[in-house]
Amino acid sequence: MEMDNILGQRVSFNDVSLLRQALTHRSANKINNERLEFLGDSVLGFVIAKWLYSTYPQLSEGKLTRMRSGLVKGDTLAEIARYNKLGDHLNLGVGELKSGGFNRASVLADAVEAVFGAVLLDKGFDEVERFILAVLDPWLQKVDPNMSDKDAKTRLQEYLQKKGMKAPKYILLTTHGKDHLMAFTMECIVEELNVTKKAVHRSRKKAEQQAAQLVLNKIEKL
């Protein structure tokens, strides 16, 4: 592997086999990224906690905990992987490849954590801290101390209730594909505001949440 740019950062590994292992899914090899993911998950959690603690000296433990959860959760890590096209570098077994594993959120998130573990082992704590903060920088910039831990459907529901309006309607418009490639198109309708938004996702629940979020975004601009 001739890779010196990983997750958008220049890193020259002393032991490139560590990086290779971090990018190897268990479907491809007995020597894979599962143990590195364990290590990377924990160093990520610590680095983000340390950063939040010093960046927000006034915030309560509860808010810090919530902000950290948002930053280290699988969806965020998968976003980071996609943003940096990490999927192109993954080493997957044939089955995983065929079923689109290079774009599966859990596979991507695990690989991001494993890369953090590999950088820790190769470069030590100070370097991996610098690396993690650089990789997550765009997400750290937009982290919101007042972010709600409530999901979009709940927030939309509460907003409409407060305004004395009826609950939104969620309608399943179409399903595409089948089995693990199935996708749902959900529509969220707020009749009294004449706002309707659609979202597509492999999970029906997530499609609902995304449609609700799109409606919330629209309402904020009304």
Added chain:
Amino acid sequence: MEMDNILGQRVSFNDVSLLRQALTHRSANKINNERLEFLGDSVLGFVIAKWLYSTYPQLSEGKLTRMRSGLVKGDTLAEIARYNKLGDHLNLGVGELKSGGFNRASVLADAVEAVFGAVLLDKGFDEVERFILAVLDPWLQKVDPNMSDKDAKTRLQEYLQKKGMKAPKYILLTTHGKDHLMAFTMECIVEELNVTKKAVHRSRKKAEQQAAQLVLNKIEKL
């Protein structure tokens, strides 16, 4: 505070107010250990993950995760606090003092984590790593790679089933005290082996688990 021995280790703080804050429960002061606990929890998780990763190069991610959970859980941290008489140094509000907060597992565990956070801030990562590994050493020595994630009642049940014996009986012998000072004495009986053990705990479920564990210990020696 003239304390240079904390959790059994010699530490001379540059900023003693950090240690004082780590030992201050939220019932005692607005400046308390909640934020330090957030920080300490995360550095503890990382240090233990790093230690397990390098100490057990052959173990799976699943086993490492289970071992870490056992080492960093509240019950273990409370045990560490009691072993080092940390309760004597806690700064609690009057209400907490009266209701025995200095010996409550959650209060003790939080204080241990907060002390780790304070050492990190005062001394940096390398020192807190050394400190945590020294404090936890007796527990690290006895960590068991083959430890089960099943609880004692489940293990006893499965053991007896495999031997073709009847399930154990659990009997509530007595309750002492009232309200938050109530304690339950549970008895676990395995008739076919003629083994009976008692345990007392403020939680009825935990008393059952402890009685089951005592029976397991006895059976191993039969």
